[in-house]
Amino acid sequence: MKVAPSPQNPMEWFALKSNLVPVPLGHTQIMFVLSRAVLIATKLNVFEAAKDAPLSIEELAAACGINKRALQSLMHLLTSAGYFHADHEKYALTKMARKWCLKDSETSVYHQQMYNLIGWDWMSYMEEFLHTGKGLQYHDTFTDEQWKWYQSGMEDVSKGTAKIAPRKMPVPANATDMLDIGGSHGLYSVEVCKKFPAMKAVILELPKGVEHAKPLLAKHNLGDRVTYWAGDARKEDLGENKYDVILISSLMHHFTGEENIAISQKAARALKPEGIYVIQEFARPEEGNQMEMLGAINDLYFNLTSTSGSWSLKELKGFQTLAGLNHFKVNTFISLPGFVQVCARKG
Numbered sequence: 258m259k260v261a262p263s264p265q266n267p268m269e270w271f272a273l274k275s276n277l278v279p280v281p282l283g284h285t286q287i288m289f290v291l292s293r294a295v296l297i298a299t300k301l302n303v304f305e306a307a308k309d310a311p312l313s314i315e316e317l318a319a320a321c322g323i324n325k326r327a328l329q330s331l332m333h334l335l336t337s338a339g340y341f342h343a344d345h346e347k348y349a350l351t352k353m354a355r356k357w358c359l360k361d362s363e364t365s366v367y368h369q370q371m372y373n374l375i376g377w378d379w380m381s382y383m384e385e386f387l388h389t390g391k392g393l394q395y396h397d398t399f400t401d402e403q404w405k406w407y408q409s410g411m412e413d414v415s416k417g418t419a420k421i422a423p424r425k426m427p428v429p430a431n432a433t434d435m436l437d438i439g440g441s442h443g444l445y446s447v448e449v450c451k452k453f454p455a456m457k458a459v460i461l462e463l464p465k466g467v468e469h470a471k472p473l474l475a476k477h478n479l480g481d482r483v484t485y486w487a488g489d490a491r492k493e494d495l496g497e498n499k500y501d502v503i504l505i506s507s508l509m510h511h512f513t514g515e516e517n518i519a520i521s522q523k524a525a526r527a528l529k530p531e532g533i534y535v536i537q538e539f540a541r542p543e544e545g546n547q548m549e550m551l552g553a554i555n556d557l558y559f560n561l562t563s564t565s566g567s568w569s570l571k572e573l574k575g576f577q578t579l580a581g582l583n584h585f586k587v588n589t590f591i592s593l594p595g596f597v598q599v600c601a602r603k604g
Contacts, residue, residue, distance in 0.1 A: 260288070260550060294334050296377070299370040303331070304340070304350060304358040311342075311349035364416060372410030375403055379562055386561045393562050396463065396511070404469040411507070412442035412473050417592045419444035422506075422537065423452040425588040425598055429531050432456060432501035436527065438490050438520070439508035441466060443474035445537075446483045449502070456502075461486045461493065490520050495527035503528060506537035509576070510559035510567055517568070521580035528603040534582055536599040541567035552595035570597060577601035 262283050264270035272278050298304060306312060306320035314332065318325040336343050340354040350358075360367045379393060386392065399407060422445055435458040437446045446458035462470060464487040474483060486493075490505075491512065503524045509517050524534050539559075542552040552567065560566030568576075574584045582601035590596045 260284075260554075291334065291338060293377070294331055295338070295340070296370055296374050298331060298335060298340075299358065299367060300374060303328075303335070304354055305360060307341070307348060307350050308355075308359055311344065311347035313347050317348065366413045368406060368409035369411075369413040372403075372406040375406060376562070383561055392560060392564055394564070395562050396465075399465070401469070404465055408442055408466065408469045408473060412444060415442065415444045415506075418537075418590050418596060419448045421590060421592070422598060423449045426502070426504075426535055427533055427586060427600055427602075428453060428456075429501050429533065434500045434529075435459070435502040435504065436461060436495065436500045436524075438503065438505040438524070439511075440504070440506070442470050443477070443483055445504055445506055447474070447477045447479060449504075450479060450482050456482070458483045459486050460484070461488055461490055461495075463487070463489060491516050495523045497526050498529050499527050501529055501532045502535065503532070504535045504537065506535075507539075509536065509538050509573070510565055511563045513565055514568075514572070514576075517576045518579050521576040521582070525580040525582050525603060528582075530604045532603045534577060534580070534601045534603070536573050536576065538573060538597060538599075539567050539595050540570045540573065540597045542595065543569070549595055555595065570599070573597070573599045574601075 262273060262278060262280060264273055269278075301321050301323060303317065303321055306317055312320065314325055314329055317332070318328045321328070332341060332343075332348055335341050336348065339351055340358070341348045342351055356362055356364050357366050358370075359365055379395070382393060426449070428449070432453060433455050435446065435449055435456055437443070437458050437460045439462060440446055440458075440460035441462060443458075443460050446460055450456045450458055460467075460470075460474075460483065462485060467485045467487045471485065474485075477483070490508070495503075505520070505524070512520065521534065528534060539552055539555040541556045542549040556567040570587065574587075577584045577599065578601075580601075582603055584599065584601040586600040588598040588600070590598075
């Protein structure tokens with residue numbers, strides 16, 4: 258997936274093709290204004306206000322408690338970006354906005370957008386990061402409020418892939434025990450347990466993470482089929498021959514290569530014979546002119562905010578191989594370009 262200018266008429270197409278358009282300004286002045294506008298519209302409940310019926314500028318301003326003239330400028334931008342339809346001086350939400358922006362939508366990314374407001378200030382650290390190579394390690398600095406938005410935001414992002422992942426995962430016949438390393442909100446464990454009625458799952462999560470993830474898991478009413486283990490995957494002994502499935506999802510970018518090898522080795526020891534070890538991550542794209550942009554953005558973001566950035570598909574397979582496991586399959590997700598499921602088996 259690529260974020261790029263999209264021409265709306267033949268003249269704009271010609272200008273882009275002829276390199277007459279200052280694309281860097283599109284990536285900076287244009288995109289950062291649009292990004293901030295969508296985030297603040299989310300925070301100020303502009304989308305929620307128009308949920309039940311189209312509203313005029315006056316009605317929207319009153320509902321959100323914001324300035325009418327300023328809101329008019331915001332609505333022009335949100336309409337041009339595809340969030341609203343403007344008709345007879347009233348604004349109605351588009352299907353896209355209803356699906357992704359409303360709090361009660363099954364596919365809502367509202368909590369992730371609120372978390373993105375926290376991460377907005379992190380980008381001012383980029384220059385220092387490029388000089389030092391040292392990431393922010395945001396888990397170490399989160400307040401309770403930030404932990405709440407982080408866990409619920411990660412749940413938003415995982416909604417689509419969590420339903421698909423169990424269908425792709427080569428779970429052994431008669432599997433009963435799963436370890437979900439860094440499983441946070443528990444969506445992956447929940448969906449695996451729904452698909453495989455005999456399965457029980459344990460989520461290994463940082464103690465602070467458990468505190469704010471428990472309410473998210475509780476709403477699924479799975480009782481003791483999905484439970485938490487408060488700890489750090491780098492420090493805990495995972496045991497021996499205990500699990501049929503071990504999943505580590507969206508966590509390896511927080512660790513060094515050496516730590517990922519060590520965790521993979523502990524996972525291999527903890528697997529039962531024929532058990533599977535599944536890594537889910539945004540893979541760092543291959544070098545070249547056609548490099549996948551979303552993957553490249555994620556690599557820089559994870560590198561700046563945490564420890565290592567993304568790992569290439571070759572490196573992810575290597576963590577499994579160096580742990581003595583047999584890598585055998587890679588799955589991809591249409592809804593999340595660059596996100597991969599890398600599978601290996603013990604024995």
